[in-house]
Amino acid sequence: MYRYEKPIERPRSSKFGSNYWIFYSRKVRRRVAVFSNLEYENILTLEMDSDVEWYCEYPLETTVFVGGKEEKILFDVWVKKVDGNELFQGVSYRDSSNSHKKIAMQAKWCIQNGLEFEFRNEKNIHKGPYFIRNLSVLSSRARRFRTPAPNADQIMQSILLEKLYKNIIHV
Numbered sequence: 001m002y003r004y005e006k007p008i009e010r011p012r013s014s015k016f017g018s019n020y021w022i023f024y025s026r027k028v029r030r031r032v033a034v035f036s037n038l039e040y041e042n043i044l045t046l047e048m049d050s051d052v053e054w055y056c057e058y059p060l061e062t063t064v065f066v067g068g069k070e071e072k073i074l075f076d077v078w079v080k081k082v083d084g085n086e087l088f089q090g091v092s093y094r095d096s097s098n099s100h101k102k103i104a105m106q107a108k109w110c111i112q113n114g115l116e117f118e119f120r121n122e123k124n125i126h127k128g129p130y131f132i133r134n135l136s137v138l139s140s141r142a143r144r145f146r147t148p149a150p151n152a153d154q155i156m157q158s159i160l161l162e163k164l165y166k167n168i169i170h171v
Contacts (some may be wrong), residue, residue, distance in 0.1 A: 002084065004078045005060035011033070032057055039076060039080060040119050041132050042091045043098075046079060048121040048135045060088075063104045073105045076120075087116035094121045135165065153165075 005028075011032075012020055012045055021040040023031045027047050034040050046055045059078035063070050077089040084116055090106045092099035103119055112116035124130060 001050050002054045002056070002080055004056035006030075007033075007056055007058040007120060008061055008074065010058065024143060027166050028054060028056070036091075038093060038122060038125065042077065042089065043124050044132065044135050044139060045125060046077070048139055049085070051080055053082045062109060064109050066108075071105060073102060073109065075106055085116065087118050088120045089120050090123075091120045094123060140153070 019040070020033070020035055020039050021037075021043075022031060022032075022033045025043075025047055029149070032043060034043055039057070043055070046052045056078045057076065059075055061074045063072050063074060065071070075088045076091040078086065079089060080086050088110055090099075090103040092103055107117045107159065129159060138156065138159070141156070
């Protein structure tokens, strides 16, 4: 059992997010839904990261006091790593002025409760020009396998080599 297994459901018609992504996650064995391209890309990095054991999008809604006023916050992602460490993530574009307050409140709540917090933006999600696209291809291929194949590593390597070979010839 994990601390957070199911997300707080939000209707698609909510005011949050510019896009809506739904996909089946092999890692958490359920449908995952997020409300922006950046949140999808962040979840994709978690889905394909072997150091991540489990994650949950929109795991916790809580309140913080800012300037004597009560504010509600909804965390973007909770992550449990293979080594046992847990952390909350706030996901936002660097130039989004609306979300700076939200991220600051999330970080403050984590500090007050002795929990680790990580701010994720396009700079640390996009590690290179092809990183997300490659993860997307690998993730879609990985979803086709229902049970772990004994030769899964060789299959994935052959897929990567095939893609690499096609790119070298077409360049």
